[in-house]
Amino acid sequence: MKRKPRIRPSILFFLLVTVYWLLVTNMCLAMSHTIAVLKTRSLPVYENALQQIKEELKKNKFIVYDLEGNKAKEEAIFSNLRRQKVDLILSFGTLATQVAKEKEKVVPIVFTYVLNPVASGLLSELGPTKTNLTGVALDIPIEEEFSNFKLVVPTLKTIAVIYSPKETGIIVEKANAVAAKMKLVLKPIPISDSSEVPQKLELLKDADGLWMTADSVVFTPRNTEYIILYTLKEGIPFMGASEEFVKAGALCGKALDLETINKQTAELVKTVLAGKNSGEIPIATPAKVDLVLNAHTAEIINLPLSSAALKQAKVVFK
Structure with missing residues (x-):
């Protein structure tokens, strides 16, 4: 006569604990x-x-x-x-x-x-x-931002960032490490007051693109207008912090779902x-983060948008 298989006490205990936890969780949710x-x-x-x-x-x-x-x-x-x-x-x-x-x-x-x-x-x-x-x-992970920027601007090597050390210094420090890992060069342009931004724009000419951090000292309404007009005039790819910046004239940016x-x-x-x-x-x-492009800006700064970039973009302003 065959003996019935016995459940080990340890397994039985584990099953009981699991069932109890599921019951408690369902009760809490209910x-x-x-x-x-x-x-x-x-x-x-x-x-x-x-x-x-x-x-x-x-x-x-x-x-x-x-x-x-x-x-x-x-x-x-x-x-x-x-x-x-x-x-x-x-x-x-x-x-x-x-x-x-x-x-x-x-x-x-x-x-x-x-x-x-x-x-x-x-x-x-x-x-x-x-x-x-x-x-x-x-x-948004900085790696993802830089990867998207490079997808849109394949020749990207040096990325400038205008920032206030007190407000976004930690972010720029992290971005510098990320850029190095991705074999890119980050060019930090620090400011202490929003009034300094217009005179610092000349420093962007040595960079392949401008990356934006959400820095309220830098991006006042007036400075934002200066930056967008300057990058369009000088043909500098500008990655904005949101869809609104891309709509206003930045080359590319990200949109949160x-x-x-x-x-x-x-x-x-x-x-x-x-x-x-x-x-x-x-x-x-x-x-989930979506890429946003401005095709009109790309035309103004004479930058052809690749099929890969256009395919990945959720929104393309024209």
Whole structure:
């Protein structure tokens, strides 16, 4: 008579733990949680994102707070927020995230629509924070930016960047290391005040292209106009930081897929509400980034666009 196979105790224990964890996770997901939404200010992009996130998290209750760009409102907001006994804080923008980080050390915080959190001092690195904070940063890998720039400008060897060391020095330092690995040369052009930009433009003539960081000291409305007109006049390929810059006259740039970012944010919220420690979750970056081209600019600066670049571009302005 054959003996029935016996399940080892260790395997049985593992199966029981797995089943228990799945049950607990499903119960957490099925529960209704209270989410406090903290916005830096009311912007259409935040409103659209919040609507999509709410669709992804239908069973949960949302309480919305707006700083209106004013940090002084934090005390009144958090006094009310704490009375609500929220399960999670969802912050939109840098100011809202800074306030949430300063005011709350226990309730999990998931941030989104934050650009350059390391350069701004919000985070020390784009890894697990080991605190109650995680989220989605809008940072695009520099390797990807330079690869796209070289795809559009095959002769690219020397890349200039105008920047304020106080605002984007960390980013430029990282970009220098990335450029070296890619056998490119980065030419940093530092400024201390936005008024210096027009006189620094002459230094671009020794470069094969200009790369833009999201530096508010450099890219004031007036300086942006100067830079675009100068690069068009001198035939210098300019890689802008967004689709808006390309539309305005930059040769190329990148466009974030906002629906994908919103979905990434919602998934992070789900993960935290299911019981995952927010401090153990690495900071996410955009999962999808599109190349944008300006064919009219390419014609003005006498740069033929390759079929490979045109094929990869999601948007081509003409």
